[in-house]
Amino acid sequence: MTPAPFASLLPLAAEITTEVGTKNNFVALTMFLLFVAATLGITFWAARKATGSSAYFAAGRSITGWQNGLAVAGDYMSAASFLGISGMIAFFGYDGFMYSVGFLVAYLTVLFIVAEPLRNAGKYTMADLLAYRMKPRPVRAVASLSTLTVSTLYMIAQMIGAGGLMKLLLPNVPPNVAIIAVGALMIIYVVFGGMLATTWVQIIKAVLLMAGTIFLSMLVLKQFDFSFAKFFEAIANVTYVDPKTGTEVTRDFFEPGMKFGAAVDSWGPLNLVSLGMALLFGTAGLPHVLVRFYTVPDAKTARVSVMWAMVIIGLFYILTTFLGFGAATILTPANIVDGNMAAPQLAEVLGGEVFFAFISAVAFATILAVVAGLTISASTSFAHDFYTNVIHHGKERAPGEEVRVARITAFVVGAIAIWLAIVLQTMNVAFLVGLAFAVAASANLPAIVLSVFWKKFNTTGAVAGLTVGLLSSIILIILSPSIMGIDPETMTKGRHLIQAKAIFPLTHPAIVSIPLGFLAAIIGSLITKDPEAETKFVEFKVRAHTGLGAEKGGGH
Amino acid sequence: MSSPHSDPHTDSEHAKWEEIEHRPDFEALLKAKARFVIPATIFFVVYYFALLILVGWYPDLMKKEAFGGMNWAYAFALSQFFMAWILAAIYMKVAAGWDRRAAKLLEK
Numbered sequence: 068m069t070p071a072p073f074a075s076l077l078p079l080a081a082e083i084t085t086e087v088g089t090k091n092n093f094v095a096l097t098m099f100l101l102f103v104a105a106t107l108g109i110t111f112w113a114a115r116k117a118t119g120s121s122a123y124f125a126a127g128r129s130i131t132g133w134q135n136g137l138a139v140a141g142d143y144m145s146a147a148s149f150l151g152i153s154g155m156i157a158f159f160g161y162d163g164f165m166y167s168v169g170f171l172v173a174y175l176t177v178l179f180i181v182a183e184p185l186r187n188a189g190k191y192t193m194a195d196l197l198a199y200r201m202k203p204r205p206v207r208a209v210a211s212l213s214t215l216t217v218s219t220l221y222m223i224a225q226m227i228g229a230g231g232l233m234k235l236l237l238p239n240v241p242p243n244v245a246i247i248a249v250g251a252l253m254i255i256y257v258v259f260g261g262m263l264a265t266t267w268v269q270i271i272k273a274v275l276l277m278a279g280t281i282f283l284s285m286l287v288l289k290q291f292d293f294s295f296a297k298f299f300e301a302i303a304n305v306t307y308v309d310p311k312t313g314t315e316v317t318r319d320f321f322e323p324g325m326k327f328g329a330a331v332d333s334w335g336p337l338n339l340v341s342l343g344m345a346l347l348f349g350t351a352g353l354p355h356v357l358v359r360f361y362t363v364p365d366a367k368t369a370r371v372s373v374m375w376a377m378v379i380i381g382l383f384y385i386l387t388t389f390l391g392f393g394a395a396t397i398l399t400p401a402n403i404v405d406g407n408m409a410a411p412q413l414a415e416v417l418g419g420e421v422f423f424a425f426i427s428a429v430a431f432a433t434i435l436a437v438v439a440g441l442t443i444s445a446s447t448s449f450a451h452d453f454y455t456n457v458i459h460h461g462k463e464r465a466p467g468e469e470v471r472v473a474r475i476t477a478f479v480v481g482a483i484a485i486w487l488a489i490v491l492q493t494m495n496v497a498f499l500v501g502l503a504f505a506v507a508a509s510a511n512l513p514a515i516v517l518s519v520f521w522k523k524f525n526t527t528g529a530v531a532g533l534t535v536g537l538l539s540s541i542i543l544i545i546l547s548p549s550i551m552g553i554d555p556e557t558m559t560k561g562r563h564l565i566q567a568k569a570i571f572p573l574t575h576p577a578i579v580s581i582p583l584g585f586l587a588a589i590i591g592s593l594i595t596k597d598p599e600a601e602t603k604f605v606e607f608k609v610r611a612h613t614g615l616g617a618e619k620g621g622g623h
Numbered sequence: 624m625s626s627p628h629s630d631p632h633t634d635s636e637h638a639k640w641e642e643i644e645h646r647p648d649f650e651a652l653l654k655a656k657a658r659f660v661i662p663a664t665i666f667f668v669v670y671y672f673a674l675l676i677l678v679g680w681y682p683d684l685m686k687k688e689a690f691g692g693m694n695w696a697y698a699f700a701l702s703q704f705f706m707a708w709i710l711a712a713i714y715m716k717v718a719a720g721w722d723r724r725a726a727k728l729l730e731k
Contacts, residue, residue, distance in 0.1 A: 161678075161696055168674065168703045175667045175707055178714060179660050299692030322686045323678040323696045336679025343675045347668070367722055370715065377711050381704050606640040612653060613643070613725040 094424035095237060102271070102432050103252065109267045110260035121618075123261035123470045124191045124447050128620030130266055130362040136375020139359050141269030142440040143170075143350075143376070144276060144383055145221075146228050146407075146433050147500050152384075153413075154406035156391020157398070160302075160320030162327050163391055165339060167384035169346030174380065176351040176512075178373045183366040184519045184611035185357060190618050192444075193357045194452040197514050197533075200603030201526040204457050209533040211452035213510045214354040216537060217503045218445035219484065221355075222438050224499035226250060226488035228407070229434045235408055236427045243489055249431070250485035253438040257446065257477040261470075262362060265439045272429075272436035273379060279429045283410070284386045286417040287393030302392045307399035320395050334572045342501075345577035349504035352511030355437075355444035364620025438484075446476035493562075498549035501575055502540060509580035510536030513588050519611060522604045524588065525597030532588025539583045543576035643728070652724050659717050663710060670706055674699050 121127055130138065148170060155163030189195030194210035226246050233245030256264050291297040299321070306317045324330060327339035350356065360369040394409035398416065403409050411430065415423035450473035455463060463469055510533045517524040517532070544550060551570065552563035573579075610616050643649055678685055678696050685696035693701075 161700075164697070164700055165675070165678070168671075168700050172667060172671050172703055172707050175664075175710060178711055179664055296692050303692065319686070321694050321697050322682065324682045327679060328682060329680070336676075339679045340672065340675050343672060347671060370718060374711055374715055377707065381708060385701070385704055602637060605644045606637065608653075609640050609643045609649070612656065613649075613729055615643070615729055 094421055095427045098424055098428035099431050102275070102428055102435075105271065106252075106256065106264075106268045106435070109271075110256050110264040113260035113264035113267070116263065120191075120467075120470055122263065123473065124443075124451065125358075125361040125618075126262040126266050128362060128364050128618065130372075132363065132368045132371030133375045134266070134270060135359060135363050135368070135372035137273045137379060138266045138269040138362075139356060139372060139376035140379040140383070141271075141273035141276070141436045142359060143353075143356055143380060143437075144273070144433065145225060145437045145500070146232070146430055147224070148384075148387075149276060149280075149433055150228075150232070150407040150410055150430060152387050153390040153394060153410040154403070154408065155326070156320075156387060157394035157403055157409035158400050158406065159326035160305075160318070160392075160395060161323045162325050162339075164387065165327070165343070166346070167387045169343050170350070171377065171381045171384050173347050173350035174373060174377045176347060177356070178370065178377070180519065181351045181357065181515055182360050182369045182373050185515075186360045186363070186366040186369040187611045187614045187617045188607060189361065191358070191361055191451045192448045193352075193354050193511060193515070194448065194456075197518055197529055198452075198456070199518070200600045200607050201529050201597070203461065206526060206529045206533075207452040208457045209530050209537075210511075210514070211448045211457070213506060213533050213537050214448040214452070215445050215480075216541075217352075217354055217506050217511070218441045218448075219480065220499045220506070221353075221503040222441045222445075222480075222484045223487050223491065224503070225434050225438050225441070226484055227492050229431065230488065230492050231405075232407060232427075232430055232434075235405055236411060236430070242492060246488045246492070247485055249434055249438060250481050250488070252435055253442050254478055254481035256435075256439045257442045257481075258474045262358075262443055265436075265443050266359075266362060268439055269436040272432045275429050275432055277379065277383060279414075279426050280383055280386045280390065282422070283414055283418065283426065284389035284393075286422075287389040287397065287413070290393075290397055290417065298392075298396070301396040305395050305399060307401040310401060320392060337578065338573050338575055341573055341575040341578035344581055345501065345504040345508050345575055347508075348512045348581060349506075349508035349577070352507035352515060353503070354448060354507075354511070355440040358444045358447060359440075361618070365617065366614050368620075442477050442480055442484075445480050446473045449473070449476040449480075498544060498547075498574070501549070502544045505540040505544065505575065505577050505580055506537055508536075508577050509540045509584040510534075513581070513584040517585075517588050517592070518607075521592070522601055523592050525592045525595060525600040527595040527597065528588045528590075528592030531591030532584050535587035536580060536584030539580040540576055543571050543573075543580055546571040547574050547576065548572070549574045646728065648724065648728050652721060652728065655724075656721060659714070663714065667706065667710055671703060674703060 152163055152166050155166065185196050188199050193214060194207045197210050198206040226249055229249045230242035230246045233240050234242045256268055288298065291301065302321050303319045304317055305320050306315065308314065309316050327335040329335055363369050363372055390410050390413065394403060394413045398409070398412055403412060411423060411426050414426040450469050454472045455461060455469050513532045513536060514529050517528065546569065548569040550563060551565045551567050553566055553568065554562045677699070686694050689695045689698040
């Protein structure tokens with residue numbers, strides 16, 4: 068299939084959007100409301116079933132391996148992956164696929180290093196592992212701050228995404244309504260249904276997302292008579308009119324370098340490596356992914372669930388080949404109205420209105436499942452780490468206090484996220500997800516790895532590593548081209564937050580901030596003596612590697 | 624986890640953990656884990672960053688056709704998925720053996 072050259076592209080693009088907007092409102096809304104009704108039903112079922120802390124924070128540790136695998140996948144595959152990567156491949160070809168690769172390989176870090184010790188030694192949060200042999204109050208305070216930072220940044224990015232998406236998919240609905248609806252639903256899931264409801268929202272979303280992706284991939288292959296040779300041939304020869312120059316070009320979309328090439332940006336290749344580091348080491352430090360391993364009965368099931376998650380996540384990211392390159396070849400970049408619209412537009416062209424509506428509903432389900440996961444990890448960390456352990460020295464003053472605090476926190480966090488998403492919606496916030504990964508990789512991962520493997524790691528080291536990793540990621544992002552840049556006066560949307568020349572040249576800070584996080588953690592440990600942390604390492608080691616004394620599972 | 628620093632039974636508790644730590648089969652289990660996890664981690668980190676470095680700095684080399692209309696860049700990227708799955712499957716198998724050793728260790 069060779070796309071016809073278009074004389075004028077903008078009118079066509081406009082035509083596609085208006086057409087999209089008017090016809091599909093009803094079908095898309097109906098499908099979305101069905102999903103909402105089903106998930107609310109689950110929430111009320113979960114609310115009646117879940118009593119007690121372990122039920123609320125960890126779904127009673129009763130989730131099975133394959134269920135948790137699906138839930139991890141549903142928790143992890145955000146709208147940024149589904150819509151963002153498809154768009155990135157559609158516009159930048161091969162380089163967009165680099166995200167897909169990193170998102171899966173990262174799970175080897177989770178599997179080999181983090182999942183089992185975490186399940187064996189912890190209870191509800193990442194800080195349980197970090198504070199195990201340290202002085203709990205300082206370590207928990209910083210770990211909780213890092214958790215809240217990562218979760219809130221990621222959440223705001225997702226909610227602004229929901230607003231922007233609504234504007235494109237259903238132009239009659241104002242974006243603020245979408246943001247408030249997503250925020251209100253996630254608050255309901257988490258406040259009333261806790262981890263059990265969140266888990267099932269994520270499982271349903273994962274199934275819907277996989278179904279939609281597999282079907283769309285099949286439709287793409289059908290265009291090429293189910294011949295990979297023809298598909299690859301088309302990818303190597305995408306002809307379209309470059310909107311910047313107005314001339315027709317034929318490009319090989321399999322060729323690396325359209326985004327990270329040295330010809331595009333002299334820092335490009337280094338940026339690619341730095342992004343790779345953030346993905347590979349950040350995933351294992353994402354609090355909302357880590358807390359999922361507390362929902363299974365034991366470390367062995369945690370391991371099985373990572374395997375299931377890897378099968379689903381890997382399959383999904385391989386299929387972005389069809390979504391992204393399919394959009395590049397069939398629609399061509401000139402006809403895609405927005406970076407996030409490649410997959411939905413492809414669905415409309417190949418599958419018609421109903422399928423377009425289905426994919427739009429899946430996109431919202433995706434956002435909802437991820438923000439619910441983020442909200443519960445943030446509120447659990449605040450209630451368990453900060454409120455109970457830092458403020459009240461590890462004692463609940465009344466039964467059920469921790470759960471009550473978590474519910475209130477979920478409500479407050481949700482309200483703040485709605486407000487920030489509305490205020491920031493015209494800003495270019497693509498960097499927020501990158502920042503969340505950078506903080507997870509630079510603050511959380513060094514602390515986790517050193518806790519598990521290094522006897523001399525101690526309280527000062529943990530606090531120093533977390534603080535330096537957190538601050539260096541944030542400062543470097545602020546100084547980077549993600550936030551600093553000079554835009555023309557006429558630009559109204561997606562402006563840089565600071566109108567000045569960037570001081571730090573890389574958009575992804577991990578290559579600098581991860582070594583800084585490790586360095587601070589190691590120096591902090593070496594310059595102070597903490598004999599108790601060393602003594603407790605024996606206990607930690609035995610627990611982490613044998614599962615002796617781990618929080619019991621299976622209770623309902 | 625009640626706060627470990629205020630635990631009055633720390634000494635007797637600690638002796639219990641230390642006894643397990645000093646058992647030869649516990650030491651052997653840790654060694655066996657390290658023998659797998661360390662080389663496997665080095666392998667996947669090197670394999671992954673090799674892709675990024677080749678694609679970033681040697682795009683001309685990577686855009687040459689490998690087979691079936693696929694260039695080396697895409698073929699190598701696709702192989703990362705299978706590498707991850709195979710390594711994870713091997714880990715599952717090896718780790719099942721560790722589970723048995725750990726269970727036996729705790730029976731004593």
